[in-house]
Amino acid sequence: MPIPGNMLSAATESMDPTFTGWRVRLNCTLLAGTGGRNGAKSLSVKSSAAGEVQAETVTMYSVTAGQTYQVFADSSSATEVERIGLEWLTNLGSPVGSILWSLSTATASSSWHRVGVAGIAPAGASRVRIVLSSTAAGAAVSHYWENVYLGAPIRTTGNLLSFATETPEIGTSAWTAGANTTVSRQVPMMSWSVDWYWAGAHVLALTATGAGTASAVTVENPVVTPGVEYLAFTYLAPPTTGSTCWIELRFYDGTGTQLSATRGTLAPASTGFQRQRVSAPAPAGAATCRLAVGMDSATAAQVLRVEQAVIQAAPAVQAGSVLPYADASFEQGVAGWTKTAGVATIARSTPWGTVALDGSYSLTVTSSTATASTIRSARFPLPASSGGLGFRLQFGETVTAGGWTVTRGVRWYDAANTDLGLTTPAAATAPNPGWWTLFADHVAPAAATQAAVELTLTATSTSSVVNIDRVALWRALPLTTVQAQASTASVTLTLRELDVGDLIRVYRVTADGSRTLVRGSSGLLDGTVAVTSDLMVIEDSEAPLLVPVSYRVELVDPVDASTAIRGSGAVTVPHGDINEVWLKDPGFPQRNTKVVVKTAPNWQRQVERGVYRVAGRRNPVVLSGVTGGLEGELAVWTKSDEERQALHYLLDSGHVLLWQAAPGMGVDDMYVSVGQPTEARVGGPAMEPWREWSLPLTEVDMPTTVGVSGSSGRTWQDILTEFTDWGAVRDEFATWEDVFLNKRG
Incomplete structure (x- = not known):
């Protein structure tokens, strides 16, 4: 599958069906290789003699001086390390300065691994060429390449941190080392997925100069809003599985005084890269935030590696849920959950990645006896005027030892924190094996303004263990709604409580029963597009005028191909003047x-x-x-x-x-x-x-591959983090639509 935003052609990127986008630069011949991941083919660069071997793109690609460009590729060689470079050129092809090289990989590997670098096009540069390099011990040594990208930096949508902070492809200046620490870059051999474009070449390396705590913090301090919950995450590769490595989300006031710090400690399952998350609401008076990473009780020369640093507004595990991310996903601990009755114990699961439905951890409930225990979340405010309305409780559970029955309750409170009582359905057996999603519908008392999730868990045997994750409580709204928009002559179709990963197909249906596929962000929603969120809002601008239409939604399980079908009510797009x-x-x-x-x-x-x-x-x-x-x-x-x-x-x-x-x-x-x-x-x-x-x-025929622009989630914050201020944005883009579509001048 082509890499989004790639300046290279699909063939030059994947070497399929051939490698004609590449040519010899130094000491090699080029052949068609096999075993590719992005298509069947790869580029085989075979040395002609001992020494450095280089291949380059035939095309010189247009660049703008002063803008940042990223290049990466996947490489494979059992005997040679490699590097990749950007050769800046004038319009006539003359070099501008020296080649911008990545660091060479730390070790050779026959497994596909990522190599990359990024940098700012220097003054005078208007073209660029990619150069691939390795050093052969003799003649006829083959080095393999594929999945090559060149273009604007690929960033995490919604990240408050800039590209230079998110990944050290440019350098390490976006980080400040703490005491007992040096900060550098490394290129360990990392086999990331072929379609994982946000990490995997240079990584940040924190080296302890002596015994004790080693840490680093971002130089950037993006603006935050008090009361808003933020999520920070990064990949950590600890020096040993017994080390204590962590990330912290720190908030500061307008004078730069630190107000709070919330830590998420990694429970490492290995010394490889593992994503650790931490979330917290910005406290009163908070103006900015920073991300810190570190390890406690380090010994001299121990190294913590870091990749893909992100701070963003924390997502709800379910649209409209009143539970914050920390209490819903258990990534940094048990948050506000407590045991209110019984012998059970609660703790965050360990180690990383062993048992989780969302993120890398879950809540582990352990009972030594066959008795009932009650666990309860903290209280959370409900939306205004929630009294008397329906709410839906949902959570995932997996029985990992013994057996359980579960009562899915909600305890309600008024504005004075008075307990209004518990609503519960009948107890039911917790299904197993594997993860199961459990629901229960509740009606809030008339005076309710707050709620807490309360689960009564009864072990049916001694030494029973159940894990809980992805807890949500939200206003129970219709699964499918439609609304005509007169000003835009369109229909807004809202789909709720979708299963992420399902394939979606959406038809517009007229009174005579004829069906037409509806357009989404990547083209027609024809059953090849995966659901990425439990909430989807589709703007159908192609609905006919003054004609009642309804919508048929088909959700296909990608594993067993089973199909769930939803229908909507009828809606009519108004049109006032027939002229x-x-x-x-x-x-x-x-x-x-x-x-x-x-x-x-x-x-x-x-x-x-x-x-x-x-x-x-x-x-x-x-x-x-x-x-x-x-x-x-x-x-x-x-x-x-x-x-x-x-x-x-x-x-x-x-x-x-x-x-x-x-x-x-x-x-x-x-x-x-x-x-x-x-x-x-x-x-x-x-x-x-x-x-x-x-x-x-x-x-002409209806275009089938055209997607609706602007639906991929790019935000104003994503734009601003790439520039010093809005004046720089204005100078770079000709129109606001160019800003919206990221079409640079």
């Missing part, structure tokens, strides 16, 4: 505009045919192709400068458009390609804003 039509860009609905029709087209349908007149015959022999789609000229008016600019904005891209008119006008909804438009004045004074447009239209 107006909509012209829409399916991939960029922000361009959609409404115009007044002057004259509808007089349609023609082209046909390719040959007429052969045979001597002595009255009628000719005619060989005809298929009659083509409709072609004609649409005349419309714009009534203001704003409408005129909006129509220019729509036509600028040259994309296929959707033309929609009110039913009864003799024109079906139609996808069209617009030829050379004509904009003319309608007479009157020079200041007259009306314009008359002639739009040559050719009917």
Whole structure:
């Protein structure tokens, strides 16, 4: 699968079907290798003699001086280490400075492993070429490469930290070493997944200079909002499984005084990379935050390796859940959970990754006797006016020893913290083996403003153990809702409580039963797109005008192909003036505009045919192709400068458009390609804003691979972290749409 945003062609990236995007630079021959991960092929670079071996891209790729670019590849060699570089060039191909090389990998490995580097294009550079390098001990030594990326830095969506802090591909200056610590970069041999693009080349290395605590903290201190919960995470590779390694989320006030620090300690299962999370709400008075990493009780020369540092707003494990991340996922401990009755003990699971449904840990409940115990979360505020409304409790459980029955309760409180009682369904046996998701619906008392999850767990045998994870409590809203949007002539389809990982297929259904696939961010939602969140909001801008439609949603389990089906109620997109039509860009609905029709087209349908007149015959022999789609000229008016600019904005891209008119006008909804438009004045004074447009239209098929832009989650914070201030953003992008789509000048 092509790497998103790659400047390289798919063939140059994957070496499939061939490696023609690469050429010899030094001391080698190039051959087609096998055993690739991103496609079947790889690039085999075979040494001609002992010494350094280099291959390079044939193409010089355009870059902008002052901008940061990232390159990485997967490599394999049982005997040689390797490095990768960026050669900055002028427009004519002359070198600008020296090649920007990555560090060489620490060890050779025949397993596919990541090599990469990033840097700022220097002044005078307008082109760049990728260079692959290794050093052979003799002739005919093969080194293998594939899965090559070149482009803008690939970052974690929503990260408050910049790329230089998230990963040390550029250097280590984004981190400050604490006492007893030096900070450097290393390139350990790491076999990341082929489609994991956020980590795996250079890593940050904290080396203890003596016995004691070794730590480092980010130089950046991004802005936070008091009361908002934030999640920080990073990969940690401890020096030994017995070491105490941790990350801390620290909050500071406006003067830089530290207000709080919340630590997540790794319970390592190995000395390899393991992601550790920590979350906390920003306290009152907090203005900024930092991420710290470290190890306690280190001995001299011990090294803690760190990769992919992220701080972001903490996600809810279920949309609308009132439980904070720390209390729902148990990544840094048991949070606010307590045992209120019984003999059971509660603790965070250990070691890392052994038993978890969300993240890397879960809550372990252990009972030494066959008796009942009650565990309860902290109290959490409910949404306003929740009294008398329905709530849904959900959590995952897995029985890891013995057996259990579970009562799924919620304890309610009013604004004065008065206990309003416990609502519970009947106790039920905890299913096993494996993880199971358990539900229970509750109605909040009229005066309820707070709630706590309360579970009564009864062990059915001695030494029973059950693990609980991904706990959520939220307002029980309809699973599927639809709403017409008059201002945009669209329908908003909201899907709740989806299973992440399912494949989704969505149809728009009209009264006659005909179905049309609905468009998502990567194209039509045809059953090949995976669900990435339990909540999905789909903006259907291609729904017909003044026609009742409903939606059929099919959710396919990727393992057993079983299908769950949902349906929606009917909804109608309003349209007030039959003299107006909509012209829409399916991939960029922000361009959609409404115009007044002057004259509808007089349609023609082209046909390719040959007429052969045979001597002595009255009628000719005619060989005809298929009659083509409709072609004609649409005349419309714009009534203001704003409408005129909006129509220019729509036509600028040259994309296929959707033309929609009110039913009864003799024109079906139609996808069209617009030829050379004509904009003319309608007479009157020079200041007259009306314009008359002639739009040559050719009917085309509905685009199937075009996705709706802006649905991938990129935020304003993602943009600002890449620049010093908003003035720098303005200088880099020509329009706000370019900012939105990350199209740099």
